[in-house]
Amino acid sequence: MADYAGRLPVATPESQPYWDGLKEHKLMLPTCDDCGPHFYPRPFCPMPKCFNWDIKWTEASGKGKVHTFVISHQPIPPYNTEDNPPPYVIAVIELEEGPRMMSNLIMDDPYSTTVDMDVEIVFDDVTDEVTLPKFKPV
Amino acid sequence: MDQIRHKVAIVGAAETDDLGQLPHMSRLALHAQAAKNALDDAGISLADVDGLLCAGAIPNEVAEYLGIQPRYIDGTSVGGCSFMIHVRHAVAAIMAGYCDVALVTHGESGRSGVDAPRGGSASSPGGQYEAPFAIGGAPTTFSIPVLRHFHEYGTTKEHLAHIAAATRAWANLNPMAMMGSHRRAPERGGGPITPQDVLNSRMICYPFNLLDCCVVADGGGALVLVSEERAKDYAKDPVYVLGAGEAAAHWMVSQMRDHTTADGYRIAGEAAYKSAGLGPQDIDHCMFYDAFTFTPLMAAEDLGFVPKGEGGPFFAETKTGPNGEVIYKSGPGGDFPMNTNGGGLSYCHTGMYGMFAIIESVRQLRGECGDRQVPDVNVSMAHGPGGMFASAGTLILSNA
Numbered sequence: 054m055a056d057y058a059g060r061l062p063v064a065t066p067e068s069q070p071y072w073d074g075l076k077e078h079k080l081m082l083p084t085c086d087d088c089g090p091h092f093y094p095r096p097f098c099p100m101p102k103c104f105n106w107d108i109k110w111t112e113a114s115g116k117g118k119v120h121t122f123v124i125s126h127q128p129i130p131p132y133n134t135e136d137n138p139p140p141y142v143i144a145v146i147e148l149e150e151g152p153r154m155m156s157n158l159i160m161d162d163p164y165s166t167t168v169d170m171d172v173e174i175v176f177d178d179v180t181d182e183v184t185l186p187k188f189k190p191v
Numbered sequence: 192m193d194q195i196r197h198k199v200a201i202v203g204a205a206e207t208d209d210l211g212q213l214p215h216m217s218r219l220a221l222h223a224q225a226a227k228n229a230l231d232d233a234g235i236s237l238a239d240v241d242g243l244l245c246a247g248a249i250p251n252e253v254a255e256y257l258g259i260q261p262r263y264i265d266g267t268s269v270g271g272c273s274f275m276i277h278v279r280h281a282v283a284a285i286m287a288g289y290c291d292v293a294l295v296t297h298g299e300s301g302r303s304g305v306d307a308p309r310g311g312s313a314s315s316p317g318g319q320y321e322a323p324f325a326i327g328g329a330p331t332t333f334s335i336p337v338l339r340h341f342h343e344y345g346t347t348k349e350h351l352a353h354i355a356a357a358t359r360a361w362a363n364l365n366p367m368a369m370m371g372s373h374r375r376a377p378e379r380g381g382g383p384i385t386p387q388d389v390l391n392s393r394m395i396c397y398p399f400n401l402l403d404c405c406v407v408a409d410g411g412g413a414l415v416l417v418s419e420e421r422a423k424d425y426a427k428d429p430v431y432v433l434g435a436g437e438a439a440a441h442w443m444v445s446q447m448r449d450h451t452t453a454d455g456y457r458i459a460g461e462a463a464y465k466s467a468g469l470g471p472q473d474i475d476h477c478m479f480y481d482a483f484t485f486t487p488l489m490a491a492e493d494l495g496f497v498p499k500g501e502g503g504p505f506f507a508e509t510k511t512g513p514n515g516e517v518i519y520k521s522g523p524g525g526d527f528p529m530n531t532n533g534g535g536l537s538y539c540h541t542g543m544y545g546m547f548a549i550i551e552s553v554r555q556l557r558g559e560c561g562d563r564q565v566p567d568v569n570v571s572m573a574h575g576p577g578g579m580f581a582s583a584g585t586l587i588l589s590n591a
Contacts, residue, residue, distance in 0.1 A: 093443075127395070145335060
């Protein structure tokens with residue numbers, strides 16, 4: 054795990070709870086009492102008519118659908134080794150709670166991916182410090 | 192809303208001396224050479240320039256490099272459509288008296304990487320929420336909306352492949368086009384292509400094969416703008432700005448509100464039409480930024496040339512020419528002349544291609560295009576996205 058070759062995120066003070074949650078295998082979403090959860094983490098509700106700064110963190114179910122996707126044939130780390138070669142799926146997941154987020158799908162056959170396919174979260178502990186939220190078919 | 196109509200004109204427009212692989216030229220040298228060529232095209236001295244607008248460089252960098260001290264600057268740098276937005280801003284600045292001669296410059300060592308800035312902090316939203324998922328530049332992100340469009344409207348890869356074939360047919364008529372028959376031999380992939388060739392080319396990132404993707408090049412371009420009152424004092428016939436629009440819709444493609452509609456295109460397009468007092472039916476010629484085959488399809492839909500979802504069949508329509516040749520909808524001889532320089536797909540794409548789209552609109556309106564000249568072009572639209580449909584800029588230009 055120490056030699057993970059992919060690009061790693063670096064949290065900001067505002068996003069730290071999100072990344073801390075993933076490390077505990079929880080998908081935490083910043084949530085406004087009036088407007089619901091949003092993605093990506095911001096310390097306020099990003100609905101212009103609300104712009105409320107009273108945000109709570111709530112745990113998402115981890116279930117969602119493939120909103121759209123691509124199948125990359127590019128050898129981009131970590132999908133650039135004999136054990137983990139391209140092609141791989143980059144998808145936009147629409148979470149059950151509404152917000153959409155980018156992720157990778159864990160697929161035996163990338164070309165069996167379909168739009169609107171049901172998926173659920175997989176917590177990928179890529180390093181001791183960072184867990185990435187990925188998804189697989191239900 | 193028609194205050195800007197016909198108040199400012201483009202009087203100079205040119206690329207760098209060459210486009211393609213230019214490892215002997217840095218980013219700023221490309222800006223400077225393009226500026227020289229556009230100023231020469233107008234017959235204006237660098238000393239007359241008092242407004243400077245550029246992208247991919249801080250205006251001060253370019254000003255210092257050129258040795259000028261402009262009294263108006265704009266460094267809007269939001270991707271490929273930055274230059275459409277610069278023209279809009281230059282119109283306002285000239286009308287306000289902030290400057291008299293505005294120079295817009297583009298220079299990018301997109302292929303050779305000579306002083307090419309590499310963007311993105313790992314703490315930015317893109318660095319945290321997209322980059323960790325093995326994003327590899329535009330082919331893996333500009334492609335993201337496409338399968339949703341396919342899913343909702345039945346658009347196909349075959350439809351998109353027709354756009355690549357049509358655009359290549361224009362490139363074959365442009366001596367400057369990198370993939371056109373003038374510059375590239377068939378055994379190296381140049382010259383005519385068919386939709387089937389597009390589908391047979393190497394897969395880059397499904398749904399994009401190699402020939403769905405733009406070329407990667409070094410190059411630059413520049414424009415010179417002055418007020419309508421002075422527009423006839425220069426070397427070439429002026430090209431007037433009739434309408435212009437801009438928008439910022441999102442930044443990360445995962446956060447695009449609706450992956451089948453470019454909100455920015457709609458906002459920018461509506462403003463452009465409103466300021467020009469024109470609609471899609473009045474446009475004779477379109478330059479729709481084509482980083483990928485899908486990009487101009489979205490423009491045709493979101494700018495009102497074809498109803499939402501019907502762009503695929505629209506572009507895939509062909510007819511047979513007098514010698515039995517296939518005439519593509521957007522190709523030479525077709526009903527919808529688009530990307531007549533050969534586009535980002537086959538002419539040149541530095542990274543921020545929008546400048547070249549504007550230059551081609553100017554040339555078509557001046558009637559300078561030789562073999563690829565479209566008959567009776569009086570109104571041209573140059574439109575593009577910045578980022579992955581994130582921002583947008585639209586210009587409606589005319590020779591009268």
